[in-house]
Amino acid sequence: MKDDKFTVSFTLNGKPCSVDLKGNERLIDVLRDSLDLKSVKEGCGAGDCGLCMVLVDDKPVHSCLMMAGQIRGKAVTTVEGIGDNRTLHPIQKAFLETGAVQCGYCNPAVILAAKSLLDSNPRPSRAEIRRALSPVLCRCGSYVRFEESVLVASGEKS
Amino acid sequence: MESVQIQQASKKDFDVVGKKVVRAGAVLAVLGKPSYTADIATGDLVYVKAVRSSCVHATIESIDTSRAKLLPGVLAILTSKDIPGVNDAGSILSDRPLLAEKVVRHYGEAVAIVVAETHQAAEEAAMLMDIAYTPLPSVTNPNDALKPDAPLVQERSNLVKHMKIRKGDVERGFSQSDLVVENTFKTEFVDGLPLETEAAYSYLEPSGRIACVCSMQNPFDVYGKVVKILGFEKAKLRMIQATTGGGFGPKSDETPIDVAAYACLATLKTGKPALAQFTRDEAMIIQCKRHPFIIKNRTGVTNDGRLLAWQSELIADTGAYVSKGHLVLGRAVFHCTGPYEVPNVKADGYCVLTNNTIAGSTRGFGSPQVHFAAEVQMDLIAERLEMDPVVFRAKNILRPGTRTLTNQRIEDPGLDMCFRKAVALSDWYHKRKQYEQHNKGTSRLKKGIGIALLYHGNTLGPESGDFATVHIAITPDGKALVETGLTDFGTGGMTSLLMVAAEVLGLPYEDVRMSRPDTGRVSDSGPTVASRVTVIGGRATFEAAEIIKNRLSRVAAERLACSESSLIFRAGNVYSNDKPERRITFRDLVVEAADRNVELKSVGYYLAPTTNWDEETGQGSPYNQYTFGAVVADVEVDTETGFIRVGQLTPVYDAGKVINPLGLLAVCEGGSIMGTGYGIMEKIVTSEGVIMNPNLHTYWIPTILDCPEIINSSTVESAGQIGIFGAKSIGEIPIVLPAAAIANAISWATGVKIREIPMTPDKILAAIMNVK
Ligand code: FES
Ligand code: FES
Numbered sequence: 001m002k003d004d005k006f007t008v009s010f011t012l013n014g015k016p017c018s019v020d021l022k023g024n025e026r027l028i029d030v031l032r033d034s035l036d037l038k039s040v041k042e043g044c045g046a047g048d049c050g051l052c053m054v055l056v057d058d059k060p061v062h063s064c065l066m067m068a069g070q071i072r073g074k075a076v077t078t079v080e081g082i083g084d085n086r087t088l089h090p091i092q093k094a095f096l097e098t099g100a101v102q103c104g105y106c107n108p109a110v111i112l113a114a115k116s117l118l119d120s121n122p123r124p125s126r127a128e129i130r131r132a133l134s135p136v137l138c139r140c141g142s143y144v145r146f147e148e149s150v151l152v153a154s155g156e157k158s
Numbered sequence: 159m160e161s162v163q164i165q166q167a168s169k170k171d172f173d174v175v176g177k178k179v180v181r182a183g184a185v186l187a188v189l190g191k192p193s194y195t196a197d198i199a200t201g202d203l204v205y206v207k208a209v210r211s212s213c214v215h216a217t218i219e220s221i222d223t224s225r226a227k228l229l230p231g232v233l234a235i236l237t238s239k240d241i242p243g244v245n246d247a248g249s250i251l252s253d254r255p256l257l258a259e260k261v262v263r264h265y266g267e268a269v270a271i272v273v274a275e276t277h278q279a280a281e282e283a284a285m286l287m288d289i290a291y292t293p294l295p296s297v298t299n300p301n302d303a304l305k306p307d308a309p310l311v312q313e314r315s316n317l318v319k320h321m322k323i324r325k326g327d328v329e330r331g332f333s334q335s336d337l338v339v340e341n342t343f344k345t346e347f348v349d350g351l352p353l354e355t356e357a358a359y360s361y362l363e364p365s366g367r368i369a370c371v372c373s374m375q376n377p378f379d380v381y382g383k384v385v386k387i388l389g390f391e392k393a394k395l396r397m398i399q400a401t402t403g404g405g406f407g408p409k410s411d412e413t414p415i416d417v418a419a420y421a422c423l424a425t426l427k428t429g430k431p432a433l434a435q436f437t438r439d440e441a442m443i444i445q446c447k448r449h450p451f452i453i454k455n456r457t458g459v460t461n462d463g464r465l466l467a468w469q470s471e472l473i474a475d476t477g478a479y480v481s482k483g484h485l486v487l488g489r490a491v492f493h494c495t496g497p498y499e500v501p502n503v504k505a506d507g508y509c510v511l512t513n514n515t516i517a518g519s520t521r522g523f524g525s526p527q528v529h530f531a532a533e534v535q536m537d538l539i540a541e542r543l544e545m546d547p548v549v550f551r552a553k554n555i556l557r558p559g560t561r562t563l564t565n566q567r568i569e570d571p572g573l574d575m576c577f578r579k580a581v582a583l584s585d586w587y588h589k590r591k592q593y594e595q596h597n598k599g600t601s602r603l604k605k606g607i608g609i610a611l612l613y614h615g616n617t618l619g620p621e622s623g624d625f626a627t628v629h630i631a632i633t634p635d636g637k638a639l640v641e642t643g644l645t646d647f648g649t650g651g652m653t654s655l656l657m658v659a660a661e662v663l664g665l666p667y668e669d670v671r672m673s674r675p676d677t678g679r680v681s682d683s684g685p686t687v688a689s690r691v692t693v694i695g696g697r698a699t700f701e702a703a704e705i706i707k708n709r710l711s712r713v714a715a716e717r718l719a720c721s722e723s724s725l726i727f728r729a730g731n732v733y734s735n736d737k738p739e740r741r742i743t744f745r746d747l748v749v750e751a752a753d754r755n756v757e758l759k760s761v762g763y764y765l766a767p768t769t770n771w772d773e774e775t776g777q778g779s780p781y782n783q784y785t786f787g788a789v790v791a792d793v794e795v796d797t798e799t800g801f802i803r804v805g806q807l808t809p810v811y812d813a814g815k816v817i818n819p820l821g822l823l824a825v826c827e828g829g830s831i832m833g834t835g836y837g838i839m840e841k842i843v844t845s846e847g848v849i850m851n852p853n854l855h856t857y858w859i860p861t862i863l864d865c866p867e868i869i870n871s872s873t874v875e876s877a878g879q880i881g882i883f884g885a886k887s888i889g890e891i892p893i894v895l896p897a898a899a900i901a902n903a904i905s906w907a908t909g910v911k912i913r914e915i916p917m918t919p920d921k922i923l924a925a926i927m928n929v930k
Contacts, residue, residue: 038197039190041403043353044438048854051353079190092188096180099820102828103648104187105353105403111188133862137854139353139404140648141828143862144869 010071013081021068028052028063031078039079039108043137050136053109054078058120060113060135079108082115091115094149102140109136114150123154173728174660175883178820179667182646182653183401193401195373199359199433204233206420206434207280209270209287210443211262214847215296215309215513218260221270222288229286231279234427237270242426243389247415249379249518253312254412254479256387256419262291263311264478264513265848266443268416273424273432296513298847300452300475303512311478311511318476319484321491323505323563323776331467331502335458338467339539342454343531344914347447347475347842350520351859352647354403355441356413360421361431367394368422369678373402374414376685378643381677383415384422395422396678405647406832407520408445410687411481416444442852446481446518447842449474451490453531458502463545463553465501468563470494472507472528474517481518483509485621490524492564492620492780496532497573497613498551499560505776513847519687521829521890525614526836526897530915533610533898537905546590547609547902548581556613556786564771566779572786572812572876572886577611579874584609584790584808597907604795606907610898611788615781616878616887617690617766624690624766626698627683630659630706632758636730636745637669638703643683644695645675649889650821651691655699657817658882662703664727665744681761689785689887692817694766696882702762709758713751717742766880783878785886787811789830791899795907800923802838804900806868814878814886822888826871829892835860837897838917 009018012035019034028045031037031054043049045064052064055077083089088096091114095101100110110133117124117132124132129150130143138146151157186193223235238245238257247256258269269289274280295309302308303316310316332338352373360370368388374380381397388395397418402409417434424432436444451474458467472490476483491507540550555577556568581587586607593605618624629641640659646652656670663670673679683695707727715722718741720734733741742750751758771778792806807830816822839858843850851857877884901912910925 037190038192038194041194041354043355044854046438046853046855049353049438079188083189085185085189088188095188096184099178099181099824101181101184101187102650102824103352103354103402103404104183105194105648107187108190111190130862130865135861137353137859137861139351139406139832139859140824141831141860141865142824143831143860143865144827145824146862 008069008072010073011075013077023069025068026064027066027068027071030068031063037078037080041105041108051106051109053112053136055112055116058116060116077112079111089115090153091118091149094152098145098148098152100142100145100149102142106136106138110138110146118150118154123156124150172661174657174667175817176819179653179657181650181821182656182672194354194403195357195359195371195400196433196435198371198400199431201361201431204273204275204424204428204430204432205277205280206424206432207272207284208268208420209272209284211258211265211267211269213262213291213293214265215294216262216291217294218258218262218269219290219292225288226272226283226286229279229283231275232272232283233275234273235270236423236427241387244386246386247383247412247419248479249412249415249481251480256416264515271420271423273428296847298512298514298844300473300510300512303510304508311513316511318480318509318511319487321487321507321776322774323491323503325563325565325777326502328467328469328502328504332458335466336461337542338456338458339542340456341535341538341913342452343534345451345527345530346916347450347515347517347844348836348840349442349445349447349842349857350406350408352404352406352409355436355438356417356445357435358417358421359431359433360425362425362429367396368425369396369398370418370422371398371400372414372418373400373409375405375410375645375647375687377645377675377677378682379685380414380418384418387419388422388426396676399645399675402645402647407518409647410685411446411518413445438854439852442857443515443849446516446520448520449476449483449486449517449524449527451527453528455531455535457535457539459539459543463543463550465498465554467502468495468500470505474507474509475512475514476509477512477514477516479516481516483517486519486524488620490528491776492615493525493613494528494532495563496529496536497556497611497786498554499556500563503563514844515842515849522893523688523890526894529610529612529894530898534901534912537608537902538911548586551611555611564780565777570784570876572874573611573613575874575876576786576788576810576812579872580609580788580790580808580810583810583870583872586790589792593907602796602798604797604907606793606795606903607790608899608902608906609788609790610895610902612786612894614785614887614891614894616783616785617694618688619769619781620771621688623684624694625684626695626764627681628655628695628698628702628762629680630702630760632706632748634748634752636748637671638663638665640670640672640699641680642695643675643677643680644691645686649691650818650825651695651889653821654692654817655695658696658699659703662700662707664729664732666730669730689889689891692885693878693881693887694764696817696885697764698762700762700882701764702760705760705762706758709756710747710751713754713756714742714747717750782880783886785812785888785891787891787895789895789899791896791903793900793903793907795904795922797908797926800919800926802900802904802917802922804834804866806870807866807896808870809892810872810874811888811891812874812876812886813888814881815875815884816873817883817885822873823871825889826892827869830869830896831860831865833893833896834864834866834900836893837900837915839864841916
């Protein structure tokens with residue numbers, strides 16, 4: 001049945017995008033499965049781990065808790081949209097320099113949370129950094145490295 | 159081996175080792191590139207879901223698949239009868255079936271698997287399975303399980319292993335003591351909880367071989383088991399480690415075997431690529447936990463603070479299947495006095511089966527539990543002696559010339575170095591005074607500072623089979639490819655191996671690459687456990703690189719008309735030390751060697767010396783070398799809410815020669831945070847064997863807000879006997895001490911006695927009320 005589908009248009013990593021939906025899809029599934037954006041990870045599916053973080057209109061959102069239909073007309077950003085091999089985003093560069101990557105599984109979510117923070121607050125304090133990154137779990141415990149990375153990316157530290 | 163050691167000793171200046179480098183695979187990680195198992199699963203996938211027991215201990219009367227089969231999209235349902243090979247998913251002992259046959263022995267044990275076209279269909283079908291059980295009597299308390307009339311968990315005694323230490327005469331030691339202190343300590347089940355859950359993706363290759371990509375620590379262990387489960391000959395399966403989103407022990411244990419077998423069975427049955435991945439609750443119910451221990455420590459000391467006798471009784475609950483429980487118990491018993499010299503020691507450790515969740519390998523492997531009990535015991539004794547805990551420890555630590563509880567002589571000054579540095583860096587004496595003043599002036603927020611020390615026997619030691627194999631191939635572009643079955647899952651170990659290869663071959667770090675561990679390409683490299691990649695794998699890498707370097711040296715000596723011994727390999731060039739103008743680039747040398755048909759592939763092998771100890775007395779040298787460490791914790795206790803804030807941790811480790819400093823820093827900080835969670839937050843709650851909190855909103859692990867405000871991490875260098883260039887193990891170790899250091903700080907600040915972890919606010923509050 002074709003007619004039980006509807007189309008949703010939005011901006012994905014700076015480019016226009018539309019997908020056909022049945023209506024009950026979670027944003028995370030559409031991003032990973034239909035749009036092949038594998039940087040978005042599922043760690044719990046319940047809003048607890050933050051690994052599914054994406055930016056919707058520049059704000060961090062748990063994509064396991066958002067229905068895909070809700071993104072009509074909005075701008076979605078994933079890590080695939082902020083840097084590539086030749087031009088890393090400053091926060092990605094800082095991750096490499098400070099040794100923030102351990103298993104790497106949480107990194108895309110942390111990088112997006114950090115980007116969103118730096119875009120709205122270019123010189124955050126340590127307390128502000130911790131608050132902004134608190135929704136994302138890192139079992140490897142790279143938290144101090146993340147804090148350093150944000151300070152490096154903000155120019156506060158080198 | 160001797161020649162290698164001489165070369166190790168003569169190496170003083172390093173070009174790559176000890177420098178800051180970008181971790182292997184880090185660029186992929188920050189770009190979010192698909193490299194984890196579920197990211198790379200493609201094609202016309204089928205999905206596998208296990209059907210799990212709702213009972214703790216029961217016989218399976220019948221399995222009715224009729225309702226589940228009718229669900230659209232369901233392709234196959236497999237039970238134990240459908241396993242073509244051997245129904246065995248136990249990692250060391252063959253005590254655990256992949257799918258239960260007649261009996262289930264713990265909550266969540268797999269009884270069947272469903273293969274379906276979609277994930278949803280597989281999940282729904284699993285719920286439509288009608289399985290009839292008759293409950294059996296169960297036992298979930300390890301003390302009860304040891305009673306003669308206890309229900310048997312398996313068809314064997316519930317006592318899996320009794321480990322002993324007998325050193326000196328402990329009764330005489332007690333009778334000569336001025337003070338004897340006895341305490342019982344308790345720790346809980348916790349979950350290592352790698353954030354990527356267990357996952358495996360399998361597909362049929364055109365040759366008919368099945369390839370399986372899996373999130374795991376030990377590709378060869380998983381391969382060996384799955385081949386037997388499938389009833390395959392060896393060449394028909396290949397196991398590849400995908401980038402792995404955390405290991406922490408569970409991924410070296412039995413659950414990776416489960417998912418790999420599920421996926422491969424589905425591929426075998428349907429001919430299609432298959433994905434099997436645990437949901438979070440499934441992972442938290444099934445993956446092996448850290449063993450809960452009950453530890454009784456009885457210690458005798460003289461009035462001037464010398465330890466004379468130490469008696470420990472340790473009971474470890476290993477759950478319904480043994481997994482690595484007997485080995486965890488071994489490491490626990492071998493470290494149960496903490497890093498102190500005690501002339502008379504008696505220890506008895508018991509590894510016990512119950513109908514609880516399975517406990518197995520988890521970062522630290524028995525060491526966190528016993529160090530918690532020993533280090534809190536030390537503070538409780540110091541308090542009775544009215545002695546500063548630092549002063550008391552200083553009288554007893556393992557220094558050169560002292561002997562451990564197994565009577566192994568220590569020549570290494572590492573512990574003393576860590577201890578002094580931690581006391582100095584944390585400003586111990588000044589803080590003690592300052593906080594004492596502060597606490598007099600406040601009734602609510604009390605400040606405390608506490609210390610704990612450790613030693614940690616390196617690599618497998620008594621767990622045996624301490625070898626590694628590493629392959630190196632030089633590619634025509636003059637770069638090196640390092641291949642091994644050893645793995646990285648966030649530890650940085652693989653980066654260390656690349657650094658060792660670059661160092662020996664005189665290549666820039668960027669010119670050395672690794673390939674994904676693949677049982678189809680490399681030979682068995684031993685397991686990636688016991689923090690042994692850098693230490694043992696580094697030696698095998700060195701060996702492999704030396705072989706190639708020697709072959710290239712012959713060509714270079716001829717070409718440059720100089721002696722082989724005068725050649726220097728450095729920064730991508732090879733030149734004669736006597737006449738540096740005689741030089742050739744590494745790349746040109748490789749081209750020339752290839753023209754002369756010189757083999758530019760090598761295999762390096764290293765086997766650590768076998769360790770010896772007596773089964774009856776535990777006396778001997780169970781480990782080849784020890785890592786030492788000291789941690790100081792600064793905490794603030796809210797005496798009205800019981801809430802603990804860990805302001806600062808000062809961890810100092812003797813990791814021997816540091817190969818990969820950035821990796822070491824991340825591991826030290828990360829372990830400190832995980833250890834803080836172990837101390838004050840984490841507990842798997844069970845009720846009659848059923849796990850009550852298999853999710854991240856009721857089982858809390860540290861977020862960045864729970865992370866200590868400052869982690870002032872540092873190292874000292876006291877070279878190890880066997881590790882590459884003198885390196886020692888570090889990966890697991892930073893998780894060990896925070897719990898004890900925090901407990902000691904809380905006790906000192908508030909006067910409460912802590913003998914159990916986690917120190918959650920409710921427990922702290924209740925203890926404070928008691929003191930009042
Ligand atoms: S997957 Fe854990 S919060 Fe979305
Ligand atoms: S780096 Fe492993 S979970 Fe964050």
